[in-house]
Amino acid sequence: GMPVEQNPPALSLYEGADSGLRCNFSTTMKSVQWFQQNHRGRLITLFYLAQGTKENGRLKSTFNSKERYSTLHIKDAQLEDSGTYFCAAEANTGNYKYVFGAGTRLKVIA
Amino acid sequence: EAAVTQSPRNKVAVTGGKVTLSCNQTNNHNNMYWYRQDTGHGLRLIHYSYGAGSTEKGDIPDGYKASRPSQENFSLILELATPSQTSVYFCASGEDNYAEQFFGPGTRLTVL
Structure with missing residues (x-):
């Protein structure tokens, strides 16, 4: 599978709402x-x-x-938070290369 | 003052033509990177460099060459551009031992 799996692919939130995005990694990542x-x-x-x-x-x-994941939590969502969010992970190979997730498209609705 | 700049910001090229995308960084970082971004793929690494004179293949290097003539400059070269190379290209720089990357504004390339 993909080394970096990002969920959800798209998300709509009302202003003021909270939500979380997640990236799962197929292997241990350094950062x-x-x-x-x-x-x-x-x-x-x-x-x-x-x-x-x-x-x-x-x-x-x-x-x-160790558990091979990272999360991004958005609190009290605002209209300017709309956009696409990416995680990028560096493998434990010491070569400073990043692998990107496919992104989460966030739309904040008034 | 922008630390990573790219030129041109937009480029239209013809199939078979040569295209050079330039990146300049004032962060004094050793490492520099070229990515392309296509819908549904996030960013994918094309070439990277550990310092002047060094170039390394990333995950999708075919059809691209890179050149790092100095600490500050890193170029991406398409010798024979194809329509499949239509994309948005991002350059980034980063330090050793602290892999946070800093991105340029992107170059939109269209190959007709």
Whole structure:
């Protein structure tokens, strides 16, 4: 299967709602990054994690290398959160290569 | 000040023509990367580099060459462009031992 499986592929949320995105990995990964791609196509880095949990405002991300997954939680969704969210994972090969998930298209509805 | 820039931002090429996409970074990072993004595939790694003079094949290198003449510059070369190479191309840079990557704004390439 795909080394990085991202779910769900698409998601609609009402403003103010909470939700989570998830990436499952087929093998042990060394680190993970989460990006938001905005309506202009620009990739915005949200988090880089080698382990554990990080929070930034309404966003929170967790990376569990042993259990082979990472999550991105969005709290109190706002219209500007709309976009496509990608996770990218670095394999434990030490060559600094990332593999991307296929993305989650998020639409926040007023 | 943008740390990773790409040129051109948009390009229309003809089948069989040569296309060069350029990337410049001011992060002083050793590692640089070229990806393409197509609907339903996320980003896929084409070539990458560990420093000036180095190029490595990524996951989908066929039909592409890369050149890293300096720490700051990394080019992606399509010697004989084909319509299947129509895509959005992203360049990124990253440090050793801390693999967070920083992306450029992307180049939209259309091959007719």
